[in-house]
Amino acid sequence: xxxxxxxxxxxxxxxxxxxxxxxxxxxxxxxxxxxxxxxxxxxxxxxxxxxxxxxxxxxxxxxxxxxxxxxxxxxxxxxxxxxxxxxxxxxxxxxxxxxxxxxxxxxxxxxxxxxxxxxxxxxxxxxxxxxxxxxxxxxxxxxxxxxxxxxxxxxxxxxxxxxxxxxxxxxxxxxxxxxxxxxxxxxxxxxxxxxxxxxxxxxxxxxxxxxxxxxxxxxxxxxxxxxxxxxxxxxxxxxxxxxxxxxxxxxxxxxxxxxxxxxxxxxxxxxxxxxxxxxxxxxxxxxxxxxxxxxxxxxxxxxxxxx
Amino acid sequence: xxxxxxxxxxxxxxxxxxxxxxxxxxxxxxxxxxxxxxxxxxxxxxxxxxxxxxxxxxxxxxxxxxxxxxxxxxxxxxxxxxxxxxxxxxxxxxxxxxxxxxxxxxxxxxxxxxxxxxxxxxxxxxxxxxxxxxxxxxxxxxxxxxxxxxxxxxxxxxxxxxxxxxxxxxxxxxxxxxxxxxxxxxxxxxxxxxxxxxxxxxxxxxxxxxxxxxxxxxxxxxxxxxxxxxxxxxxxxxxxxxxxxxxxxxxxxxxxxxxxxxxxxxxxxxxxxxxxxxxxxxxxxxxxxxxxxxxxxxxxxxxxxxxxxxxxxxxxxxxxxxxxxxxxxxxxxxxxxxxxxxxxxxxxxxxxxxxx
Numbered sequence: 304x305x306x307x308x309x310x311x312x313x314x315x316x317x318x319x320x321x322x323x324x325x326x327x328x329x330x331x332x333x334x335x336x337x338x339x340x341x342x343x344x345x346x347x348x349x350x351x352x353x354x355x356x357x358x359x360x361x362x363x364x365x366x367x368x369x370x371x372x373x374x375x376x377x378x379x380x381x382x383x384x385x386x387x388x389x390x391x392x393x394x395x396x397x398x399x400x401x402x403x404x405x406x407x408x409x410x411x412x413x414x415x416x417x418x419x420x421x422x423x424x425x426x427x428x429x430x431x432x433x434x435x436x437x438x439x440x441x442x443x444x445x446x447x448x449x450x451x452x453x454x455x456x457x458x459x460x461x462x463x464x465x466x467x468x469x470x471x472x473x474x475x476x477x478x479x480x481x482x483x484x485x486x487x488x489x490x491x492x493x494x495x496x497x498x499x500x501x502x503x504x505x506x507x508x509x510x511x512x513x514x515x516x517x518x519x520x521x522x523x524x525x526x527x528x529x530x531x532x533x534x535x536x537x538x539x540x541x542x543x544x545x546x547x548x549x550x551x552x553x554x555x556x557x558x559x560x561x562x563x564x565x566x567x568x569x570x571x572x573x574x575x576x577x578x579x580x581x582x583x584x585x586x587x588x589x590x591x592x593x594x595x596x597x598x599x600x601x602x603x604x605x606x607x608x609x610x
Numbered sequence: 611x612x613x614x615x616x617x618x619x620x621x622x623x624x625x626x627x628x629x630x631x632x633x634x635x636x637x638x639x640x641x642x643x644x645x646x647x648x649x650x651x652x653x654x655x656x657x658x659x660x661x662x663x664x665x666x667x668x669x670x671x672x673x674x675x676x677x678x679x680x681x682x683x684x685x686x687x688x689x690x691x692x693x694x695x696x697x698x699x700x701x702x703x704x705x706x707x708x709x710x711x712x713x714x715x716x717x718x719x720x721x722x723x724x725x726x727x728x729x730x731x732x733x734x735x736x737x738x739x740x741x742x743x744x745x746x747x748x749x750x751x752x753x754x755x756x757x758x759x760x761x762x763x764x765x766x767x768x769x770x771x772x773x774x775x776x777x778x779x780x781x782x783x784x785x786x787x788x789x790x791x792x793x794x795x796x797x798x799x800x801x802x803x804x805x806x807x808x809x810x811x812x813x814x815x816x817x818x819x820x821x822x823x824x825x826x827x828x829x830x831x832x833x834x835x836x837x838x839x840x841x842x843x844x845x846x847x848x849x850x851x852x853x854x855x856x857x858x859x860x861x862x863x864x865x866x867x868x869x870x871x872x873x874x875x876x877x878x879x880x881x882x883x884x885x886x887x888x889x890x891x892x893x894x895x896x897x898x899x900x901x902x903x904x905x906x907x908x909x910x911x912x913x914x915x916x917x918x919x920x921x922x923x924x925x926x927x928x929x930x931x932x933x934x935x936x937x938x939x940x941x942x943x944x945x946x947x948x949x950x951x952x953x954x955x956x957x958x959x960x961x962x963x964x965x966x
Contacts, residue, residue: 309815310814313814314814317807317810317811317814321803321807324803411644411646414646415646418646418648419646419648419827419850420850421831421834421850424835512802512803516803516806516807517802517803517806517828517831517832518831518835519802519827519828519831521644521646521647521648521802521826521827521828522644522645522646522647522675522676523643523644523676523800524802524803524826525803526798526800526801526802526803526804527801528803557804557807558807558811561794561796561807561808561811561812562811562814562815564792564793564794564795564811565761565792565793565794565811565812565815565817566792566815567792567961567962569962571963571965572767572795572965573965576795576796576797
């Protein structure tokens with residue numbers, strides 16, 4: 304066994320790339336669930352973002368524009384779910400699953416002419432000074448814009464939920480929509496905005512897969528990342544920094560186990576393969592075992608203004 | 611109102627019956643990936659299209675893509691059988707037991723399972739000798755690696771994949787005694803993100819050749835991004851990555867087989883068989899060896915291809931020892947198909963264990 308071939312700097316750099324799609328999707332879903340809505344359509348919104356981002360980036364040769372369009376289109380796409388569940392009072396679980404199916408089908412249709420094409424990818428930012436630090440520069444300061452942006456979004460969500468009035472309204476809506484309604488807050492409007500935000504970040508996450516991590520378009524390429532994101536939100540007790548932590552652990556163990564296999568570690572491969580799921584759940588459960596679990600009390604419950 | 615709907619229903623069912631009558635034979639295909647993976651499933655679908663083109667109106671084809679291995683696939687096969695399919699091709703190893711289960715319930719429907727070993731009166735098996743192509747890849751890999759580290763992305767540790775690893779390794783070692791194989795198992799046939807991660811991990815550890823036994827082109831894209839790495843197209847040509855990183859490929863050509871089997875059903879001569887064809891009969895093709903490969907290496911690879919095709923050379927020809935050093939094949943002895951079909955051991959020189 305020779306682990307000297309595993310370079311920690313490269314490992315951490317790969318970890319961040321591997322975790323970012325899940326992180327983006329999960330942080331959006333955390334906000335959606337904080338507002339009391341369970342949207343199981345994350346996978347569908349991600350893949351729509353992946354295909355839209357790819358199509359735009361290929362046609363305009365501007366990956367950044369691809370990301371922006373992915374966020375906008377996935378945000379609009381999530382409105383299907385929003386209108387059905389918030390205005391037409393459909394069942395959230397069924398509608399969310401439906402959104403995933405529609406997203407997978409729609410993306411396959413849109414993406415068919417783009418299969419096998421190559422996309423322009425985001426260039427790594429050339430950060431002066433910081434990028435030149437040995438080891439640390441390679442590890443943390445040699446990434447593309449989206450990686451830093453994803454961390455920035457997590458910080459913004461944390462700040463928004465904890466310190467702003469609007470964030471408290473959103474949390475109130477998620478905890479007890481009847482009380483929030485009685486206080487005069489627009490429950491449905493708040494939830495629609497949250498759903499749209501969740502759609503936009505899921506779209507960014509999907510586009511990150513098709514434009515940076517892989518980078519190409521293949522049908523069904525998100526391959527379950529949306530479901531992982533949903534699980535991470537729950538195990539992270541709906542807290543932004545824990546979502547980031549969970550996503551990085553998952554990404555980290557995924558990359559680490561592949562590296563261990565490649566280095567010929569004498570751990571049975573079956574254990575290595577299950578380790579990302581197992582370790583992420585165990586770590587987040589241990590963290591969350593103390594105190595309030597933080598599940599929004601109105602999560603998944605339909606809201607009728609009349610009641 | 612009631613009468614109206616009855617009439618409508620009757621008209622609809624006549625329409626369906628007419629549609630069913632229009633084609634003599636209905637052929638179903640069950641795919642594990644999307645038809646646009648440009649790998650394994652893509653080639654099966656090319657075979658399906660060839661069947662449609664060959665028979666025209668006489669044959670109708672249906673397919674279902676992205677069918678998970680396991681219970682879901684049974685549902686899909688059952689549905690195809692109920693919809694009147696006469697012949698169903700199930701194109702992934704994990705469909706083996708579901709195919710047998712469904713075949714029991716529909717004795718009049720013919721089933722064909724790819725890459726498996728369980729047969730019944732109405733279940734045939736077919737596969738290609740991919741290991742013949744792996745031998746050629748191993749030769750090129752051994753000649754071209756500068757770091758002497760070859761990465762191999764495995765899907766599931768089943769005989770088909772283990773056989774490919776052994777074949778590639780034997781031929782890489784033959785031309786380069788210092789070469790090492792780093793093998794990563796990812797337990798999926800199709801997950802572009804995971805495949806890309808695996809390729810990246812191998813490349814970061816110094817592998818400058820990456821072989822894959824998974825279905826998407828993601829490892830090719832990862833190799834292209836990294837630069838200075840060569841790859842081989844898997845199951846399909848993956849020609850968009852020419853001339854590098856993709857320097858050659860194994861192409862599965864299922865079309866002749868699918869046409870022959872459909873013809874057998876049309877003629878009423880279909881029987882349960884076991885087909886395992888290689889480069890010779892054309893089921894395995896070797897994609898263009900690009901200019902990135904030195905001319906002498908290319909000539910050697912093509913010579914090996916011809917020798918395998920004519921039957922002069924078997925990729926598993928002794929002396930070959932098993933990983934523990936015990937003798938598997940004595941000098942000049944070639945492996946029998948039974949051992950190859952159940953291969954669950956590495957040959958001497960490969961590090962690590964086959965996951966059990």
